[in-house]
Amino acid sequence: MADLRALKGMNDVLPEEAGRWRALEETFRSWMVRYHYREIRTPLLESTKLFVRAVGETTDIVEKEMYSFVHRSEEMTLRPEGTAGAARAFVEHKVFASAPVTKWFYVGPMFRAERPQRGRLRQFWQLGCEVYGDPGPACDAEMIDMLASFLLEWGVTDLDVLVNSVGGAESRAAYRERLVEYFSKFKSDLSEDSQKRLERNPLRILDSKNEKDQSLVADAPFLRDSLTEADRAHFDSVCAFLTDLGTPYRIDPRLVRGLDYYNRTTFEMKGATAELGAGSTLLGGGRYDTMLEELGAPSTPAIGFGAGMERLLIASSSRDASKPLCALFFPLGAKAAARAMVLAKEARAHGVSVEVDAREGSLKTKLRRADSLGATYAIVIGDDELAKGVGQLKTLKTHEQAECSFEAILATLKGTAAERSAS
Ligand code: HAM
Numbered sequence: 001m002a003d004l005r006a007l008k009g010m011n012d013v014l015p016e017e018a019g020r021w022r023a024l025e026e027t028f029r030s031w032m033v034r035y036h037y038r039e040i041r042t043p044l045l046e047s048t049k050l051f052v053r054a055v056g057e058t059t060d061i062v063e064k065e066m067y068s069f070v071h072r073s074e075e076m077t078l079r080p081e082g083t084a085g086a087a088r089a090f091v092e093h094k095v096f097a098s099a100p101v102t103k104w105f106y107v108g109p110m111f112r113a114e115r116p117q118r119g120r121l122r123q124f125w126q127l128g129c130e131v132y133g134d135p136g137p138a139c140d141a142e143m144i145d146m147l148a149s150f151l152l153e154w155g156v157t158d159l160d161v162l163v164n165s166v167g168g169a170e171s172r173a174a175y176r177e178r179l180v181e182y183f184s185k186f187k188s189d190l191s192e193d194s195q196k197r198l199e200r201n202p203l204r205i206l207d208s209k210n211e212k213d214q215s216l217v218a219d220a221p222f223l224r225d226s227l228t229e230a231d232r233a234h235f236d237s238v239c240a241f242l243t244d245l246g247t248p249y250r251i252d253p254r255l256v257r258g259l260d261y262y263n264r265t266t267f268e269m270k271g272a273t274a275e276l277g278a279g280s281t282l283l284g285g286g287r288y289d290t291m292l293e294e295l296g297a298p299s300t301p302a303i304g305f306g307a308g309m310e311r312l313l314i315a316s317s318s319r320d321a322s323k324p325l326c327a328l329f330f331p332l333g334a335k336a337a338a339r340a341m342v343l344a345k346e347a348r349a350h351g352v353s354v355e356v357d358a359r360e361g362s363l364k365t366k367l368r369r370a371d372s373l374g375a376t377y378a379i380v381i382g383d384d385e386l387a388k389g390v391g392q393l394k395t396l397k398t399h400e401q402a403e404c405s406f407e408a409i410l411a412t413l414k415g416t417a418a419e420r421s422a423s
Pocket of ligand 1: 119126
């Protein structure tokens with residue numbers, strides 16, 4: 001078996017954990033409903049050139065982290081993120097022709113060949129959403145505010161909302177020049193990677209993880225000083241809306257994000273760093289107003305975000321929301337088993353969670369199992385009971401026992417299930 005382990009950085013989610021995953025997904029979905037986003041499901045595999053074009057040739061993702069391969073002479077890649085696939089679907093299905101504004105969300109696994117550590121995996125799950133067709137700062141502020149509310153409801157502590165503007169093409173071209181001028185003075189002190197970045201994509205030096213690079217970045221010019229008037233006014237307006245909404249935010253002038261498609265507003269949200277360390281960034285996103293046009297749509301502004309589910313699960317102590325088992329039937333013998341299965345079938349048709357344990361063996365051991373499963377009731381049906389059309393209904397917590405008709409048992413189970421779903 002030693003050679004049959006899951007691949008490094010690709011985790012199983014066992015049933016004990018799956019309830020918390022579902023609770024997170026349900027919390028996210030409830031926010032998506034409130035803001036009227038609709039779900040999109042796109043393939044895990046896409047043509048490699050989609051990510052090269054959409055995410056950017058000189059990003060870490062495309063240069064180092066993609067699981068790409070050739071199958072029957074087609075180059076394909078396991079999606080490293082969700083924005084490119086959703087944008088491809090938006091363009092391919094000409095969604096732009098049917099509505100001026102489209103709001104989508106997604107939940108699903110993404111793949112990046114990174115060095116695994118806590119909160120950093122090779123297969124990880126993302127929650128995300130995208131809005132197409134609204135260029136305004138109100139749209140950006142509303143998304144940032146919604147995400148802060150979602151994270152607070154999910155139980156994230158020490159929430160830190162960071163926002164910045166990376167400007168449009170004109171602002172970035174001006175900034176690029178200033179950065180090249182600045183870093184060129186220290187070229188030989190830069191890491192090998194950043195020396196290459198200096199020529200190909202100097203903005204990427206700003207999010208270099210290398211310590212030497214970081215000390216040079218500290219004194220680098222700020223992007224905000226290169227913003228055009230229109231870009232600055234857009235960002236000021238985002239900040240003003242956030243203030244009106246009461247969103248707790250901070251401007252981080254160094255926030256550039258690691259993907260090339262962003263323009264204007266960018267944002268990240270972090271939780272308590274003690275728990276998450278390097279993975280404290282719970283979500284990130286921003287505006288990308290030119291991607292859809294580059295992929296073949298008429299000019300369509302866009303903004304979105306992605307959040308790592310594994311990180312959100314570490315960042316909150318929210319509990320498993322799954323409903324425990326309501327009852328176990330313990331029939332003693334084949335005839336009683338048939339009756340128990342019919343009763344269980346009827347209870348399940350009413351949404352009650354029940355199990356029939358018709359195995360041979362000690363009733364005492366089986367009752368212990370019912371306790372450990374957290375069931376509310378155990379129903380024992382022996383030959384005597386069967387003859388009388390009754391069962392012994394045991395309330396496991398109080399050890400009370402009552403002989404009840406099958407109808408009364410069913411009514412009790414249905415009542416308990418209704419109470420649980422109302423609570
Ligand atoms: P990203 O910053 O690359 O953005 O990823 C978003 C979030 O995904 C991160 O903040 C983190 O929580 C999680 N994440 C990323 N890589 C890993 C990993 N290896 N292991 C665990 N979690 C990870 C995007 O992906 C953009 N598509 C977001 C976006 C949507 N921008 C516009 N629309």
